[in-house]
Amino acid sequence: MSAKRLAVIGAGTMGAGIAVVAAVAGCSVQLVDRVEVHPAAKGRIEKSLAALLVRHRLSADQSAQAMGRISWSEEVSQLAATDLVVEAVAEDFELKRQVLLALRRDFLGLVATNTSSLSVSALAAFAPDPSRFLGLHFFNPPERMVLVEVVHGAQTSEQTMTEAEAFVSQIGKQAVRAQDAPGFIVNRVARPIYLEALRLVGDGAASVELVDRLIEGLGFPLGPFRLMDLIGIDVNLAVSESVYRQLMHEPRLRPHPLQQRMVNGGALGRKSGRGFYTYA
Numbered sequence: 001m002s003a004k005r006l007a008v009i010g011a012g013t014m015g016a017g018i019a020v021v022a023a024v025a026g027c028s029v030q031l032v033d034r035v036e037v038h039p040a041a042k043g044r045i046e047k048s049l050a051a052l053l054v055r056h057r058l059s060a061d062q063s064a065q066a067m068g069r070i071s072w073s074e075e076v077s078q079l080a081a082t083d084l085v086v087e088a089v090a091e092d093f094e095l096k097r098q099v100l101l102a103l104r105r106d107f108l109g110l111v112a113t114n115t116s117s118l119s120v121s122a123l124a125a126f127a128p129d130p131s132r133f134l135g136l137h138f139f140n141p142p143e144r145m146v147l148v149e150v151v152h153g154a155q156t157s158e159q160t161m162t163e164a165e166a167f168v169s170q171i172g173k174q175a176v177r178a179q180d181a182p183g184f185i186v187n188r189v190a191r192p193i194y195l196e197a198l199r200l201v202g203d204g205a206a207s208v209e210l211v212d213r214l215i216e217g218l219g220f221p222l223g224p225f226r227l228m229d230l231i232g233i234d235v236n237l238a239v240s241e242s243v244y245r246q247l248m249h250e251p252r253l254r255p256h257p258l259q260q261r262m263v264n265g266g267a268l269g270r271k272s273g274r275g276f277y278t279y280a
Contacts, residue, residue, distance in 0.1 A: 003027060003083040003110075003167045009076060009099050011041035013232070013271065014114055015088035017142035020048045023066040024058065025171040030080055032073045045070065048143050076102040084167060086136060088114040091238040093123070100126040110160060110167075112136035116187055116235070117242040120153035120180045130155035134164055137184060138173075140231050149178040149185060182246035183239070191243055191253050194236065197224040198256035208276045225276040229269035233262050233276075 006022045008015045011033035019029045033041065049066060052058040058066070073079065076099060085107070087099050096113060100123060103111065107128045113120060113135050120135040127133035135151025148168045152161055161177070168175035178184040183191060200206045212223025228236045240255040247253055262275065269275035
């Protein structure tokens with residue numbers, strides 16, 4: 001599949017990042033979200049393109065062309081003709097259900113959800129065509145992370161999977177097939193790392209800084225607390241809760257109350273200016 005026209009629903013951290021990746025790769029991108037979200041999303045996209053310019057990944061002309069390929073809409077009903085729709089709203093089943101139901105029932109392109117942990121098969125029930133629906137799980141930040149999990153729902157056709165993998169390759173990413181299991185592959189592996197780090201700090205056995213320093217000393221680019229701040233502590237908590245529920249409340253995967261306290265207090269990480277660390 002050569003996708004020339006892409007719609008991304010949700011202009012938050014992930015949606016804006018996916019839009020940048022696709023626009024840089026030459027796709028026309030329609031970014032859909034509430035009008036009050038547009039200024040922050042535009043600022044994030046401009047910052048991402050500027051970073052690519054500084055790292056000599058793009059020329060000034062290429063950066064301007066990529067920005068010019070991104071258009072903005074406020075409603076799903078305003079979607080123009082497109083080859084692929086990527087739903088990238090918050091990790092909330094009901095919100096994603098509403099977005100999928102708002103799509104035209106006669107839409108013939110692929111529809112993908114960027115969920116980190118929710119059931120692709122369950123969400124497929126609300127898509128225009130379940131056989132043309134799948135998971136495309138990008139990682140944060142999409143501009144820098146190469147991996148994309150291509151998730152096969154119960155009714156996803158093989159043609160859909162093949163076309164989606166071709167699209168992932170087209171935008172310069174590495175596709176990895178994953179079955180529709182709780183947390184897919186990466187988040188299933190990552191949960192125990194995050195949770196054990198939270199338990200160590202919650203029990204007073206180590207500091208946030210010490211845990212991060214030791215993990216980074218093993219070769220990881222970011223320790224678990226710096227990574228949670230980057231992803232968003234609320235997002236990380238939502239994924240932990242989702243995996244915990246879907247795996248029948250497996251004790252070792254029980255979310256830690258420290259995260260919930262931080263979310264309740266508005267300490268969400270980089271996006272709020274404070275999390276496990278403080279940001280200017």
